[in-house]
Structure formats: C-alpha cells, structure tokens
Amino acid sequence: MNSFEWSSPRDIAQAAGVATTTVAAAMVSQSGRLSTDGVVFKAGGIDLLDLMKEGLLVPRGIVNLREIPDLAVIAQADDGGVHIGANVTLAQLAADPVIRTRFLALADVAGNSASPQIRQVATIGGNLLQRPRCWYFRSRDHHCARKGGEVCFAFAGENQYHAIFDHNGCAMVHPETSATALVALGAKLELTNAAGTKRVVGLEQFFLLPEVDIQRENDLTPGEILTAILLPPPAPTSRSIHIKQGETDSFDWPIADVAVALDTAPGGACRAAAVILGAASPVPHRAKAAEALLVGKTIDADVARAAAHAALQGAAPLTKNAYKLPIFETLVRRAILAVVRGG
Amino acid sequence: MLDTTLPDFLASDAQAAERDAVGPGPVPLTLDVNNVSHSLFIEPKTTLAEALRDSLDLTGTKVGCDRGACSACTVWLDGKPIAACMMLAIDVGSRKITTIEGLAHGDELHPVQSAFIAHDAVQCGFCTPGLVMSCAALLESNPTPTIDDIKAATSGHLCRCGTHPHVHDAMLDASRIRKT
Numbered sequence: 095m096n097s098f099e100w101s102s103p104r105d106i107a108q109a110a111g112v113a114t115t116t117v118a119a120a121m122v123s124q125s126g127r128l129s130t131d132g133v134v135f136k137a138g139g140i141d142l143l144d145l146m147k148e149g150l151l152v153p154r155g156i157v158n159l160r161e162i163p164d165l166a167v168i169a170q171a172d173d174g175g176v177h178i179g180a181n182v183t184l185a186q187l188a189a190d191p192v193i194r195t196r197f198l199a200l201a202d203v204a205g206n207s208a209s210p211q212i213r214q215v216a217t218i219g220g221n222l223l224q225r226p227r228c229w230y231f232r233s234r235d236h237h238c239a240r241k242g243g244e245v246c247f248a249f250a251g252e253n254q255y256h257a258i259f260d261h262n263g264c265a266m267v268h269p270e271t272s273a274t275a276l277v278a279l280g281a282k283l284e285l286t287n288a289a290g291t292k293r294v295v296g297l298e299q300f301f302l303l304p305e306v307d308i309q310r311e312n313d314l315t316p317g318e319i320l321t322a323i324l325l326p327p328p329a330p331t332s333r334s335i336h337i338k339q340g341e342t343d344s345f346d347w348p349i350a351d352v353a354v355a356l357d358t359a360p361g362g363a364c365r366a367a368a369v370i371l372g373a374a375s376p377v378p379h380r381a382k383a384a385e386a387l388l389v390g391k392t393i394d395a396d397v398a399r400a401a402a403h404a405a406l407q408g409a410a411p412l413t414k415n416a417y418k419l420p421i422f423e424t425l426v427r428r429a430i431l432a433v434v435r436g437g
Numbered sequence: 438m439l440d441t442t443l444p445d446f447l448a449s450d451a452q453a454a455e456r457d458a459v460g461p462g463p464v465p466l467t468l469d470v471n472n473v474s475h476s477l478f479i480e481p482k483t484t485l486a487e488a489l490r491d492s493l494d495l496t497g498t499k500v501g502c503d504r505g506a507c508s509a510c511t512v513w514l515d516g517k518p519i520a521a522c523m524m525l526a527i528d529v530g531s532r533k534i535t536t537i538e539g540l541a542h543g544d545e546l547h548p549v550q551s552a553f554i555a556h557d558a559v560q561c562g563f564c565t566p567g568l569v570m571s572c573a574a575l576l577e578s579n580p581t582p583t584i585d586d587i588k589a590a591t592s593g594h595l596c597r598c599g600t601h602p603h604v605h606d607a608m609l610d611a612s613r614i615r616k617t
C-alpha cells in the first residue's frame with residue numbers, strides 16, 4: 095500500500111469537494127500506469143484498503159468520512175419513510191428495530207453480507223459504492239476495459255460468477271448485495287456535491303450499465319458525498335424479503351440473490367410487486383415480466399412458479415454460468431412464497 | 438504558503454480541510470490498547486494489525502490474508518470484533534482496542550481460553566487468537582449462546598486445520614460455565 099496524506103473532517107460542508115476524483119476515475123489508465131495525485135473519500139475503508147493493498151488504486155490523499163456525526167444516524171423522514179445516513183454500518187442496520195420491522199429485506203441483506211467483523215465497520219454508503227469483484231478487474235495483471243484497457247477478459251475466460259443479463263461489453267455482476275434489497279424497497283440516494291448542493295436520485299437510476307459507461311458503475315461525480323439513503327414509507331400491507339445463495343454457508347458475496355417486495359390487499363390480490371435479481375447483471379436486475387405476472391393475482395404456488403420462470407426471460411448465460419438460471423428460478427419462487435406466507 | 442495571499446472569501450471549507458491533512462510521513466498518535474495508552478509515530482498507511490505487531494510487539498494478533506477474509510487478525514474495537522488488517526491505526530482515534538494479550542487477568546485465563554485448552558480446540562494455533570476474541574465477545578453479549586449463535590459469531594473465521602468442531606464444543610462448555 096502506498097503512503098498517503100490523511101484528513102478527517104468533522105462535517106459534510108468541510109468534506110464535500112475535498113476529494114479530487116472518484117475511485118473509479120482514479121483506477122482508469124491507458125497503459126496500466128495509475129495516477130498518483132488523486133484524493134479520495136473513505137468510509138469504513140474495507141473496499142478502499144483492499145484496492146490499495148492490491149495496487150489497483152494509488153491515491154495521494156484519503157479523506158476520512160467516518161468522523162462525521164451527521165452521516166451516522168437512522169432517522170424518521172418527514173414523509174414517514176426512513177433516512178439512513180451513509181455511515182450507518184451493516185451491523186447497525188441488521189440490528190435496528192425499525193429496519194427489522196418495516197424493511198425486512200434490508201435487515202436481511204445487512205445481516206447476511208460479509209462477516210461479523212466486516213459488518214461492524216462497513217458502511218451502507220461504502221457498500222453501495224464498492225467496486226466490482228470480477229477477478230480480472232481485481233487483478234493487476236489484467237488491464238481490462240473497466241480500467242481503461244481494450245477487452246473484458248470474462249467472455250473468453252473464467253466467467254462462472256459473472257452476469258447472465260445485460261453484459262454488453264463487460265460481464266461483471268454488481269458487488270453491492272444491499273442494492274438488490276434497496277432497489278426492491280424503492281430507495282433513493284441523497285448526494286451532496288462539491289459546492290454543497292444536494293440532489294436526490296433513485297438508486298435504480300444511479301447505477302450505470304457498461305453500455306452507458308464501461309469505466310464506472312454509477313453516476314457519482316468527483317467530490318460528491320453520498321449523504322443518505324432514503325426509503326419511502328412502505329404501504330402497511332406490503333412486505334419484503336431478501337435471500338441469497340452463497341457457494342458456501344459462511345461469508346462471501348452471493349452467487350445469486352433475490353429481493354421481493356409485495357403489496358397485497360388484505361386477503362386478496364397483489365397490488366404492487368418488485369422482483370429484483372442480484373449478482374445477475376452489472377446492475378441490480380428488475381424482473382419486469384415476473385412483476386407484471388404477479389400484479390392483480392392472488393398469489394399461490396402456481397403463480398409463484400410462473401413468475402419465477404418469467405424472471406429469467408431474456409437471460410443470456412455465458413460459457414460457464416448457466417447453472418445460475420435454475421438457482422435464480424428457485425430463489426425467486428421461494429422469496430415470493432415466503433413473502434406471501436409471511437415467513 | 439499560497440493561502441496567505443488569498444482573500445478570505447476564497448478560502449473555502451474544502452481548503453481548510455486540505456490544510457488539516459497529515460502525512461504521508463510518520464505522524465504522532467496515541468492508541469489505547471488493553472487499557473494502556475501508547476504513543477506511536479507511524480505513517481497514516483499503517484494498519485492497526487501492523488501497529489500492534491510491529492510497533493507494540495503485541496504479536497498475538499495474527500495476519501493471515503491481510504484482506505478481511507480470514508478473521509485471524511480479530512481484535513475488539515470498543516468491545517466489538519473487527520479485522521485489524523482492514524483498519525488503519527490512525528482511524529482508531531480514542532476508541533479502545535482489546536487484543537488477545539488483554540483477555541487474561543494475570544495468570545487467570547479467560548473462560549474461553551480455558552475451554553479451548555480443555556477441548557483441544559487448537560492445532561497449529563494461527564487462527565486461534567482471532568477465534569478466541571470472537572468467542573469471548575459473543576459471551577459478553579450472550580452468556581448462554583446456542584450452537585447456532587456460536588456458528589454465526591465465528592462464521593468469518595477460516596481455520597485450515599479444521600478445529601471448528603472443537604471450538605464449538607469449547608464454546609458450548611464455556612456457555613455452561615457462565616451459567617453456573
């Protein structure tokens with residue numbers, strides 16, 4: 095890891111704009127020779143230190159956001175929803191009584207991502223902004239398209255953990271498991287730019303497919319701080335769940351994960367449905383055909399099976415990841431039934 | 438130098454924060470480890486694991502993967518297990534660190550340590566200090582853990598020697614000891 099300058103501002107106004115670049119931009123190079131003059135933000139530091147230890151990121155300075163008290167609170171929002179400060183840790187989210195009762199999918203995903211040690215430090219903001227886990231991207235020896243190179247090595251290489259949807263130019267899957275649940279819950283992000291101006295953007299719109307920009311996963315601008323995650327109030331009749339399938343039972347990124355949120359009229363038909371597949375595409379993948387099939391129906395095992403099948407519509411597996419299709423189909427069916435049956 | 442010539446209204450908050458930057462060379466900082474305050478002079482890039490092992494000679498904390506993926510380096514930050522390899526020493530601030538060296542009271546072992554010995558929960562021992570720290574933290578928050586609680590609390594730990602079943606037995610035993 096390179097030596098760097100360190101600053102630790104105490105409020106958002108002081109921190110906004112101090113970072114001169116985004117981590118994504120600082121990792122792009124033409125020849126593989128990285129820029130060493132960028133200043134970047136750090137929250138829990140889990141992904142940042144990983145990138146630096148691998149020599150994939152060589153910043154001149156680090157701006158520590160972890161000592162900003164305003165970023166660490168979970169609060170009731172004016173619209174009855176919840177405002178989650180970007181520095182709230184995964185461990186805090188998993189244990190929070192409001193999140194557990196009203197946004198179960200988020201509590202599930204926070205409590206099942208990574209290890210207890212990591213969840214204690216990793217923030218939800220940093221989680222959403224972590225870089226992909228694709229092993230070619232994480233390898234210094236592979237100057238892939240996402241780092242300014244010519245090709246995505248996954249198409250002709252080891253692609254068993256890669257995308258089955260929307261892999262146009264780059265086959266990475268999005269690494270932030272939390273996003274699968276947060277997109278299902280209709281989350282928005284509050285961002286504060288270098289000038290101190292706030293903008294609010296839907297999480298789903300924030301993520302970018304490789305065909306839009308192959309060198310960054312999201313629309314964060316240099317110096318901009320993710321200040322909060324905003325969850326709209328769920329209808330009292332809605333419920334959500336997140337389930338993941340790992341390769342092993344212990345910690346790791348999932349090979350497939352699914353979040354389902356359903357609003358069901360008492361004793362009756364489904365009024366609104368969100369079915370989101372994680373680790374399936376470069377961005378959280380909305381299974382629109384499955385959602386359309388659920389809305390208006392009284393959901394039973396047959397409807398759930400049909401929706402699960404529809405969720406894989408348009409899938410285009412690579413040479414080594416077709417095994418993901420039946421896994422996703424099973425997860426979607428289980429998630430729908432678990433929400434309907436309330437357990 | 439330059440900012441003395443800038444009119445006040447141009448000296449933004451951002452510039453102020455940049456001026457507060459320290460490093461990249463060594464900086465003075467204090468670390469509270471096992472209830473003792475230590476003064477160090479280290480670079481901002483020094484991880485907590487490196488500071489403990491190299492500057493403070495507390496080599497009970499082991500470094501396996503150095504990437505947050507094996508939990509060998511587990512210590513407590515304000516009583517909660519964290520990976521010391523993924524935390525910068527400068528980031529600890531005034532929070533309290535507890536390492537494996539801080540668990541026993543003199544010659545009197547922590548109940549988890551005694552249980553590990555009684556159940557032969559150690560092979561090569563490299564993962565053991567980290568596992569003991571996670572297990573002891575579990576007992577702090579839950580004095581009578583079930584096997585599922587124990588598996589969840591130790592889920593981040595890799596043991597290449599395969600001691601996990603003995604660790605589980607040791608912890609179930611420690612759980613009963615605490616109860617009586």
Ligand SMILES: Cc1cc2nc3c(=O)[nH]c(=O)nc-3n(C[C@H](O)[C@H](O)[C@H](O)COP(=O)(O)OP(=O)(O)OC[C@H]3O[C@@H](n4cnc5c(N)ncnc54)[C@H](O)[C@@H]3O)c2cc1C
Binds near residue numbers: 134347504507
């Ligand atoms: C063993 C292991 C297993 C893991 N398993 C999973 C898993 O199953 N699912 C999963 O989702 N993740 C997993 N992770 C990844 C981990 O959860 C993330 O690395 C972590 O959440 C990142 O959060 P952080 O606060 O440490 O971010 P940092 O590393 O501090 O920051 C991450 C990025 O976000 C930027 N950033 C952070 N906060 C802000 C902000 N407020 N404004 C602007 N920019 C900001 C930083 O510049 C950096 O680019 C795992 C990690 C490990 C080590």
Ligand code: FES
Binds near residue numbers: 503504505506507520
């Ligand atoms: S050495 Fe820190 S987690 Fe492996």
Ligand code: FES
Binds near residue numbers: 564
């Ligand atoms: S005892 Fe050898 S690694 Fe666990």
